[in-house]
Amino acid sequence: xxxxxxxxxxxxxxxxxxxxxxxxxxxAIKAAELxxxxxxxxxxxxxxxxxFLVAIYFETRYAWVTWVRxxxxxxxxxxxxxxxxxxxxxxxxxxIPIPHTAIIPTRKxxxxxxxxxxxxxxxxxxxxxxxxxxxxxxxxxLGSWLASPENSRAIARTLVKAAAGAAEAVPEDAARxxxxxxxxxxxxxxxxxxxxxxxxxxxxxxxxxxxxxxRLLGVVSQVLEKxxxxxxxxxxxxxxxxxxxxxxxxxxxxxxxxxxxxxxxIALDPVHPLRGQFDxxxxxxxxxxxxxxxxxxxxxxxKEDILGSPAVLDLSAKLWxxxxxxxxxxxxxxxEAPPELExxxxxxxxxxxxxxxxxxxxxxxxAGAVAGLAEKHRxxxxxxxxxxxxxxxxxxxxxxxxxxxxxxxxxxxxxGTLVGGLVGLLLHLLRQVL
Numbered sequence: 001x002x003x004x005x006x007x008x009x010x011x012x013x014x015x016x017x018x019x020x021x022x023x024x025x026x027x028a029i030k031a032a033e034l035x036x037x038x039x040x041x042x043x044x045x046x047x048x049x050x051x052f053l054v055a056i057y058f059e060t061r062y063a064w065v066t067w068v069r070x071x072x073x074x075x076x077x078x079x080x081x082x083x084x085x086x087x088x089x090x091x092x093x094x095x096i097p098i099p100h101t102a103i104i105p106t107r108k109x110x111x112x113x114x115x116x117x118x119x120x121x122x123x124x125x126x127x128x129x130x131x132x133x134x135x136x137x138x139x140x141x142l143g144s145w146l147a148s149p150e151n152s153r154a155i156a157r158t159l160v161k162a163a164a165g166a167a168e169a170v171p172e173d174a175a176r177x178x179x180x181x182x183x184x185x186x187x188x189x190x191x192x193x194x195x196x197x198x199x200x201x202x203x204x205x206x207x208x209x210x211x212x213x214x215r216l217l218g219v220v221s222q223v224l225e226k227x228x229x230x231x232x233x234x235x236x237x238x239x240x241x242x243x244x245x246x247x248x249x250x251x252x253x254x255x256x257x258x259x260x261x262x263x264x265x266i267a268l269d270p271v272h273p274l275r276g277q278f279d280x281x282x283x284x285x286x287x288x289x290x291x292x293x294x295x296x297x298x299x300x301x302x303k304e305d306i307l308g309s310p311a312v313l314d315l316s317a318k319l320w321x322x323x324x325x326x327x328x329x330x331x332x333x334x335x336e337a338p339p340e341l342e343x344x345x346x347x348x349x350x351x352x353x354x355x356x357x358x359x360x361x362x363x364x365x366x367a368g369a370v371a372g373l374a375e376k377h378r379x380x381x382x383x384x385x386x387x388x389x390x391x392x393x394x395x396x397x398x399x400x401x402x403x404x405x406x407x408x409x410x411x412x413x414x415x416g417t418l419v420g421g422l423v424g425l426l427l428h429l430l431r432q433v434l
Contacts, residue, residue, distance in 0.1 A: 030403045037410035044417050045079035048072050070428035071421040078420020082413045090398040090406070104401060105394030112389035116382035129371035139352055139362035146349025149342070156341040157330075164331035167324045175320045183319070192303035193296035197289035200282060210270070213278055217263045224256060 055069035087093045088101035104111065122128070145151050167175075203209040266272045288295040330338055352358055374381075389397075402409075 027403060030407070034403060034406045034410070037407045041079070041083070041410045041413035041417070044414055045076065045083065048075040048079055048417055048421065052076055067425065067428060071425045074424020074427065075417045075421030078423070079413060079417035081420075082416030086406075086409045086412055089409075090402045091395075102398070104398040108392065108394055108397055109386075109390045112386045115389065116385040119385060120378045120382045127371075129374050130367040133367035133370055134363050137359075137363065138366055139359035142362070143349045143352030143359065146345055147353060148349075149346065152342045152345040152349070155345055156338060159341065160327060160330045160338065164324075164327035167327050172320075175324075187303075187307060191296065191300065193289040193299040196299060197286045200286050200289075204279070204282065204286075209278075209282060210275060213275065214267055217267050221260065221263050224259060228256070 049072075052069060052072035055065050055072055058065045059069055084093050088098075089103050091105070092098060092102045146155070170178075200209070203212065262274075266274050269275075285295075289299060290296075352362065
């Protein structure tokens with residue numbers, strides 16, 4: 001089944017209702033600082049205005065006062081212009097709805113779109129994100145974190161608890177069916193003949209099949225020893241009635257003795273002819289397991305008989321029960337996580353720390369995946385910024401922004417007053433020269 005590529009859900013337009021703005025950190029302190037800077041900027045403007053008025057009064061008496069008047073006049077104009085510009089960002093100057101003022105409250109939707117476009121084009125790009133993520137050294141941090149015994153133990157316990165919870169949630173019938181498909185189903189899909197032939201060939205490669213023959217000879221010898229009475233009885237039953245008991249005993253001794261001597265001779269002689277015949281017979285059987293349709297079919301029948309036995313049918317239930325019980329034990333409060341799982345997690349962390357090439361591959365893979373995903377869906381980030389800012393209350397937005405940057409903007413007013421005064425002096429100088 002081919003999975004369709006992930007497509008984000010269509011964005012549902014949000015009603016332009018007002019939503020609370022994020023809190024301003026240290027709002028009272030920022031408000032006090034802003035008020036202090038406003039007083040300083042306004043005070044400097046007031047000083048320029050007073051100096052201008054005094055200079056006008058004394059200008060006719062003292063010629064040099066014209067310089068003071070020119071500087072104070074320009075400083076007052078510069079201070080007023082910058083006061084107007086700064087104030088027009090956040091509200092109507094003096095409450096008068098002058099066009100193109102109160103920019104933030106009246107044009108926050110446009111500002112939101114500009115802000116969103118700025119972030120999209122300058123922050124959520126593949127190059128910027130990939131470079132930043134690669135600089136973070138995520139693989140090295142991950143390796144160090146995983147190599148810590150405390151962290152590996154916590155991860156192992158979390159994984160075990162999650163697995164135990166999932167196991168409890170799975171219905172018994174579904175779990176048994178899954179295990180049966182996973183194990184028995186796979187075994188049914190494997191041909192028994194070739195697998196058995198490969199296993200026997202593996203035994204023959206190291207002459208281990210001869211060890212198996214020695215054990216079989218030992219088993220046969222023990223069977224003969226433990227069933228002496230049964231063999232005598234069978235010889236007596238098969239012999240004619242007129243054969244005397246002494247003859248039957250002699251026959252038993254000859255038969256059993258011959259078999260025992262043969263078994264002993266085979267066991268003691270590594271090159272016994274019967275061992276060679278065993279090699280030939282086993283090699284022939286291996287060949288038939290590979291190529292003979294009849295032998296292969298018979299092997300499949302035996303396999304199906306084994307897989308269809310009650311013991312195998314109950315195997316899935318037993319396996320699932322054992323797994324769930326083990327997970328439950330490990331998930332109990334106070335119990336230790338599986339040490340094998342802890343060691344595996346620590347080992348992976350140590351491997352990441354020791355292998356620079358592996359760390360580089362992990363960093364590149366993570367950076368590429370995250371950067372690609374962010375670049376693909378960066379328009380949604382822009383939409384989020386636009387919609388969120390658009391739903392803020394305009395007046396409150398302006399107030400919050402003024403708290404954040406208004407203190408620095410008061411320096412614009414101060415600088416405008418001072419620079420205006422200097423410009424006024426320069427202009428007066430030019431008039432005198434020209």
